[in-house]
Amino acid sequence: MNKKEAHFNTQDFQAWDRRFRANFFNSIGGYKSINLLTTKSKSGQYNLAPFFSVQHIGANPPLMSLIFRPHTVERHSLENFRESGKATVNAVHSAILEAAHQSSAKYPREVSEFEACGLHPLERGFGVPYLKEARLSFGIRHQSEHPIELNDTILLIASIEEVYLESDSLLEDGLIEHSRLDSLTVNGLDTYYQPQPYKRLSYAKPNSKLEEKKWPKRE
Amino acid sequence: MNKKEAHFNTQDFQAWDRRFRANFFNSIGGYKSINLLTTKSKSGQYNLAPFFSVQHIGANPPLMSLIFRPHTVERHSLENFRESGKATVNAVHSAILEAAHQSSAKYPREVSEFEACGLHPLERGFGVPYLKEARLSFGIRHQSEHPIELNDTILLIASIEEVYLESDSLLEDGLIEHSRLDSLTVNGLDTYYQPQPYKRLSYAKPNSKLEEKKWPKRE
Secondary structure, eight states, rough: SSSSSSEEEHHHHSSSOHHHHHHHHHHTTOEEEOOEEEEEEETOOEEEEEEEEEEEETEEEEEEEEEOTTTTHHHHHHHHHHHHEEEEEEOOOOOGGHHHHTTSOOOOOTTTHHHHOOOOOOOOOSOOEEETSSSEEEEEEEEEEEEEETTEEEEEEEEEEEEEEEEBBBOTSSOOOOGGGTTTETTTTTTTEEEEEEEEEEEOOOTTOOOOOOOOOOO | OSSSSEEEEEHHHHHHHHHHHHHHHTTOOOEEEEEEEEETTTTTTTEEESSSSOOOEETTTEEEEEEOTTTSTTHHHHHHHHHHEEEEEOOBGGHHHHHHHTTTTTOTTSHHHHHHOOOOEEOHHHHHOEEEOOSSSEEEEEEEEEEGGGTTTEEEEEEEEEEEEEEBBBBBBBBOOOOGGGEEEETTTTTEEEEEEEEEEEETTOOOOOOBBBOOOOO
């Protein structure tokens, strides 16, 4: 590092104000994805909540994970997901960013975040609604839960059952090119960025020079 | 959706070519962070490997997670991490992107990816080296492992012990503003993006209008 540098250790972490610490550790790992999770309660109530923790676990079978903090507002999503075994994941793009962010507010259980935030459910025969405004959505099934005892969170593993997306975002080699969907990325809890295509690199091998792969043009 | 739409289900997933499926499911969740993990073997050999799975788990205590696929090249990192109990996480910025990508090549265990990729270890008394070229780094300690039986991967939980970063990337409210570090984001396995600041939004409350927070200017 050439610039002025800061160094912090566990004593500093403990001395910090709660909000400062939350911002710091929510941003330290780097950029995250932004998705809206929809679930449905036993009584048929729709629920919508933003997640920054959708993560790739495997491609065959297709698995992803989500982190739940059972003592926060996400509890409704978790209860519904456990009961019905199903949920949908919907990528957040710039036109629905404010609505997606607003859906993190602590609404009472009887309020549907869809209505409160001006978004719309779309039933497609999966049993749980999709987000009508989404440009990429997928239906998932609850597979397993892994409690993280250290801070009372849960890693939930789900399988991907079906996918809807705008055709022109899917490249020939299988990549879903998120800039074509105007998907955003988030840093910390509230700071959103628009990613610009930078580089595609060839598969790395020892003693072999990397090549820049062609970045496909938009039709 | 107004544009032409595609729909895929589990039968499609199984019919796809292996590479297509890998690209598809590695990109479906959205943008990911890019970090280099360094470890040190019993015999003192340094190891370096890219991870797209560094994830925030909690702020108090500060915890993050990593996904390991024990049957791939990441095995060396996992073995070292288990043995010494320590590793460091180093954010990838554009000037070291090619070197970071190259470090994913399957080098034999006796080769240090630092040397092979033109990067440099920096000993700072943590017991495991940092990446000299990094602009944000943190030292972590192994806490627990959670096997995901469905596809034989491991979620590893680590605590954050100390942090080094360029001072001017740290905002007053605790946010580490990654565009000041030129950190990149990745989609799929090989497709890199440069995020541009878009919006900071106020804390969401029911029946209260969101406000755009000021985006701090660079000095």
